[in-house]
Amino acid sequence: MKQELDPASPARHPDNPRSTARLFGHPLHPMLVPFPIVCFIGALLTDLAYLGSANIMWSNFSIWLITAGLVMGGLAALTGIIDYAGDKRVRAARPATPHMIINLSVFVIEIFNAFVHSRDGWTSVVPTGLTLSVISVLLLAVSAWLGGSLVYKHRVGVRS
Amino acid sequence: MSRGKTYGGVGLVALALAVSACDDGGAKFDRNSQIGPNPVLPEQHQYLIPPIHVAEVVGWGPNETPTAPAGMRVQAFARDLNHPRNVALLPNGDVLVVESQGPNLDPITRPKNPIVSFVQKRATGQSSDTPKGPTNQITLLRDANGDGVPEQRSVLLAKLNSPFGVVFADNFLYVAATDAILRYPFTPGQSRITAAPVRLTELPGGPIDHHWTKSLTLSPDGKLLYATVGSNSNITENGMEAEKNRAAVWEVERSTGRSRVFGSGLRNPNSPSFYPGTNTLWVVVNERDELGPNLVPDYLTSVRDGGFYGWPYSYYGRHVDPRVQPQRPDLVARAIAPDYALSSHVAALGLTFYTGANLPQRYRGGAFIGEHGSWDRDELNGYKVAFVPFTNARPSGKVQDFLTGFVKDGKVRGRPVGVAVDRTGALLVADDTGNAVWRVSSAPATALAGRRP
Numbered sequence: 001m002k003q004e005l006d007p008a009s010p011a012r013h014p015d016n017p018r019s020t021a022r023l024f025g026h027p028l029h030p031m032l033v034p035f036p037i038v039c040f041i042g043a044l045l046t047d048l049a050y051l052g053s054a055n056i057m058w059s060n061f062s063i064w065l066i067t068a069g070l071v072m073g074g075l076a077a078l079t080g081i082i083d084y085a086g087d088k089r090v091r092a093a094r095p096a097t098p099h100m101i102i103n104l105s106v107f108v109i110e111i112f113n114a115f116v117h118s119r120d121g122w123t124s125v126v127p128t129g130l131t132l133s134v135i136s137v138l139l140l141a142v143s144a145w146l147g148g149s150l151v152y153k154h155r156v157g158v159r160s
Numbered sequence: 161m162s163r164g165k166t167y168g169g170v171g172l173v174a175l176a177l178a179v180s181a182c183d184d185g186g187a188k189f190d191r192n193s194q195i196g197p198n199p200v201l202p203e204q205h206q207y208l209i210p211p212i213h214v215a216e217v218v219g220w221g222p223n224e225t226p227t228a229p230a231g232m233r234v235q236a237f238a239r240d241l242n243h244p245r246n247v248a249l250l251p252n253g254d255v256l257v258v259e260s261q262g263p264n265l266d267p268i269t270r271p272k273n274p275i276v277s278f279v280q281k282r283a284t285g286q287s288s289d290t291p292k293g294p295t296n297q298i299t300l301l302r303d304a305n306g307d308g309v310p311e312q313r314s315v316l317l318a319k320l321n322s323p324f325g326v327v328f329a330d331n332f333l334y335v336a337a338t339d340a341i342l343r344y345p346f347t348p349g350q351s352r353i354t355a356a357p358v359r360l361t362e363l364p365g366g367p368i369d370h371h372w373t374k375s376l377t378l379s380p381d382g383k384l385l386y387a388t389v390g391s392n393s394n395i396t397e398n399g400m401e402a403e404k405n406r407a408a409v410w411e412v413e414r415s416t417g418r419s420r421v422f423g424s425g426l427r428n429p430n431s432p433s434f435y436p437g438t439n440t441l442w443v444v445v446n447e448r449d450e451l452g453p454n455l456v457p458d459y460l461t462s463v464r465d466g467g468f469y470g471w472p473y474s475y476y477g478r479h480v481d482p483r484v485q486p487q488r489p490d491l492v493a494r495a496i497a498p499d500y501a502l503s504s505h506v507a508a509l510g511l512t513f514y515t516g517a518n519l520p521q522r523y524r525g526g527a528f529i530g531e532h533g534s535w536d537r538d539e540l541n542g543y544k545v546a547f548v549p550f551t552n553a554r555p556s557g558k559v560q561d562f563l564t565g566f567v568k569d570g571k572v573r574g575r576p577v578g579v580a581v582d583r584t585g586a587l588l589v590a591d592d593t594g595n596a597v598w599r600v601s602s603a604p605a606t607a608l609a610g611r612r613p
Contacts, residue, residue, distance in 0.1 A: 054485040056399045060269050067271050115208035118272040120397040120450055121483030123206055 017093060019157035020086025021079035027157035029083055032076035033147065037140055039069030040110060044133040050125045059125050062133070063117040066110055073107055083157070093154040095146035102143035106136050191503050191541065194457040195559050199501035201476060205452040211538045214283040218571045220594045226545075226574065227565035228600045231520065234563070235308040237588060237599040242295040244590040244597055245373065246510075246578030248326045252348040253583035255301040256316065256326050257590065257597055259294075263322045263338055265369040269398065283535045283572075283593075296320045298335070300351055301597075306584045308599045314351040317344070321365070324430075324578075325376030325387065329414065336374035336387055339365025341412060360417040361387075363410070368392050368402050371428040373509070377441075378414075380434055385412040386441060387419075390428035394449050395483045396472045407471045409443060409463055423463035425495060427471040431511035431578065432463075435553045436525070444508035444529055445498065447475060453537035458508045460527065460548060460555065461498035470495040500555040505534035506542030510578040513550070516585025518601050526550045528562060528587055530576040543567045545576050545589055563589060563600060 019027035043065040050058035084090055084100055091097070113132040117124050150156040193200040225234040238244075238257060246258035268274055297320060302312035317323075317335065325336035333346035333353065342357035363374050371390025378385060391407040392398050409429055411422040428446035435442055441463045447456035448471070456475045463469075468491060470477070472484045477497035480487065502508050510530025514523045526549045531542035545563035548555050566574045574594025582588050586601035 056397060063270050063272070112208060114271075118270065119206055119483070120393070120395045121481075122485035123483050124397075126485075 015089075016155040016158045016160045017089035018087045018160075019083045019090075021082040022157075025159070027079075027083065029076060029079040030151065030157070032072060032079060033144075036069040036073030036076055036106075036110075037144060039065045039072065040106070040133070040136050040140060043069065043113075044130075044137045047125050047130045047133045051130060054122065056121075059117065059129075062125065062129070063114065066114045066117055070107070070110055070114060073103075073110070077103065077107060090150075090156050093150055093156060095149045095154070096156075099143050099146040099150060102139050102146070106139050106143065109136050109139075189454045191454075192558070194454065194501050194503045197500055197555070199457045199476065201456070201479060202452060202454050204455060204482070207450065210450045210536060211453055212279055212536055213538050213540060214279055214535050215540060215567060215570055215572045217282070217593055218573060220573050220596065224573065225565075226563045226576075226589075226591075226598055228563055229561075231603055233601050233603040235599045235601075237303075237308060237597040238299075238301055238310065238313070239596045240293075241299065241595045241597065242293045243592045244299075244577075244595065245592050246324055246326070246375070247580040247588045247590045247597055248328075248578075249580055249582060250328050250348045253303070253306075254348065255303065255310070255580075255582060255588060255597070257299045257301060258323050258326055258578070259297050259299060260320075260323050260373075261295050262372045263366070263369050265366045265372075267368060267398075280535060283533075283575075294318060296322055298323065298326060302351070303582075306582075308586065308601065312351065316351065317353050322369075322372050324373040327376045327378050327385065329378050329382055334360070334376060334385060334414075336363070336376045337365075338369055338372045338374055339363055341374075341376070341385065341387060341417070360414075361410075361412050361419050363387060364389055364392070364404070364406055368398050370398065371406075371446075373428075373430055375430050375432060377432045377434065380439055383414055385414055386410065386422065386432045387412055388426075388429040388432055388443060390430070390446075391471060395481060403472070409441070422465060423467045423469065425467075425469035425471045425473075425491070426461075426463070429463075430509045431530075433511050433513055433527075435462075435550070436513055436515050438553050440553065442511065442513075442527070444502070444511045445469070446507055446509070447504075448472075448481065449505070449536050451481070452504075453539070454504045457501040457504045458506050459498040459502055460500040460508065460511065460529065464496065467496050468494055469498060476501075500548065502529065502531070502546065502548075502559065503541055505537050506546075507532035507534060508542070508546075510545075510576065510590070512579045512581055512587075514581060514587070516581045516587075518585025519587065520602065522549070523547065525553075527555070528579045529559075530579045530589060532575050532577055532592075533566065533572070540567055543572070543575060545579060545587070562587075563598065566591075566594070 021028045043062045046058045046061040116129045244257045245260040248256045297318040298316045300316040301310040303310040322338035327334045333344045335342045341360045343360045344357045370392045375388045387410045392402040408421045408424040412419045429443045432443045474492045529546045533543035534541040543566040547560045547562040549557040574591035578590040580588045589598040
């Protein structure tokens with residue numbers, strides 16, 4: 001399924017790494033990643049709000065955000081792994097492997113975080129839950145940067 | 161690849177964290193060390209997935225009964241009830257059976273809620289085939305000749321709002337529904353009540369109604385009612401505002417309905433009972449979950465006027481629970497340690513002091529306790545009627561098994577709840593999962609002689 005060369009595209013990169021998980025030519029992975037990113041950052045913020053207020057509403061927000069982040073993050077991981085497996089040029093891009101490993105680590109940490117947040121009361125957040133939320137967001141910052149590099153520098157999924 | 165190893169290390173750290181959190185805190189723990197006035201309290205454990213063990217509910221076969229000590233006879237006083245939770249006696253010897261189910265008002269505030277409520281419903285056999293018949297009603301059973309086989313059965317009151325406690329005084333029947341104490345005009349001998357009730361006192365019901373069983377007793381002078389109101393959460397996870405006037409025993413003036421909190425800090429108190437011949441109120445209390453299979457032991461305690469017994473801030477005196485924020489060292493400082501631990505997660509719900517003459521001498525003056533049974537520890541605990549001997553109106557010895565056999569081959573046949581002594585001195589036990597009321601009496605001498613070798 002060789003695609004026609006778009007006359008408007010710069011022809012200097014005729015052979016960009018291709019995304020395998022696509023919908024009408026649009027890579028799915030970049031559409032899904034904002035959900036877990038926003039949810040996990042949101043959970044960190046609501047954890048901090050709980051730390052400051054001891055108002056149980058905030059810890060409830062956190063566990064819903066973590067749960068939603070895991071569901072959507074699972075789909076993002078699936079499409080990301082398909083892209084990674086589907087084209088060896090994707091795998092050859094230097095940020096690809098660390099991007100995947102860091103994101104999977106975040107996913108695993110947030111699974112533990114969901115269980116910690118399912119405890120009752122203060123210790124559902126302080127200190128372990130909050131710590132895991134902080135670690136996740138720091139890791140996300142690195143992996144998101146690497147994900148950006150994959151698209152903007154290595155042109156993964158960019159139409160040739 | 162070395163880079164990959166570094167990243168993989170993060171996952172390993174998380175895994176190690178999980179494994180350390182999964183240590184179950186003592187499979188070899190001696191449960192007997194948590195019986196009596198000074199229970200051994202192990203270290204707190206908090207879990208990723210707390211231990212849960214809910215056995216399959218199989219019910220009772222037509223000829224099966226629980227097992228009592230030698231020399232006792234166990235009869236099915238009634239079967240085919242729908243979640244009988246409590247039994248009570250009327251002055252004429254009629255037996256009231258309170259059939260009841262929770263109001264299911266717990267909101268889904270977290271993804272955990274539907275999972276836990278599914279587990280707990282499975283434990284009482286409510287998930288599969290219910291409702292079998294009408295519940296939330298009071299059934300009257302009349303055994304005029306005292307042979308343990310009621311000749312008459314009628315529905316005294318129907319369509320109640322999750323009732324539990326029921327008490328008769330001065331031609332009134334007082335029913336503790338989950339949201340109010342109702343007062344019905346009633347003459348013993350009646351088999352049906354058609355009169356409308358007076359709402360004597362509102363009790364904390366919804367919008368959240370986690371521990372919903374409100375039990376009742378009458379003061380020795382007959383002027384006051386004591387009602388129990390359980391907490392609205394395991395450990396304040398529904399917010400402190402939901403706990404107002406809960407986890408407490410209320411005192412209610414019978415003539416006016418005026419109420420006040422009598423004792424507090426009692427997480428889920430049930431079956432308040434005055435020790436015969438005294439003005440001391442006793443109650444059985446279910447303590448908190450998710451600190452370990454052996455924390456926190458449920459207990460039997462006397463309740464002092466104005467006494468604070470710890471929940472949610474602490475347990476057994478000054479053992480602080482870190483899950484409560486903000487903490488209250490001022491309240492922890494005056495928390496009273498309960499009188500008598502009953503072992504962890506046995507779910508003590510029923511309590512009656514034995515004043516009859518039918519059972520052997522050794523039971524007189526002691527306490528029968530209905531232990532509904534555990535769901536949040538690996539090894540099942542409770543699932544029996546226990547007996548605590550009393551001397552000089554104080555507990556005086558180890559818990560003894562009285563009625564057992566509710567679990568057989570790891571499967572649940574029934575779960576005892578409320579207990580009462582009938583007119584003849586036999587013990588009645590409501591079994592909400594076995595849908596029966598059991599009657600335990602001394603075996604007739606001939607039957608005993610026949611059994612001897």
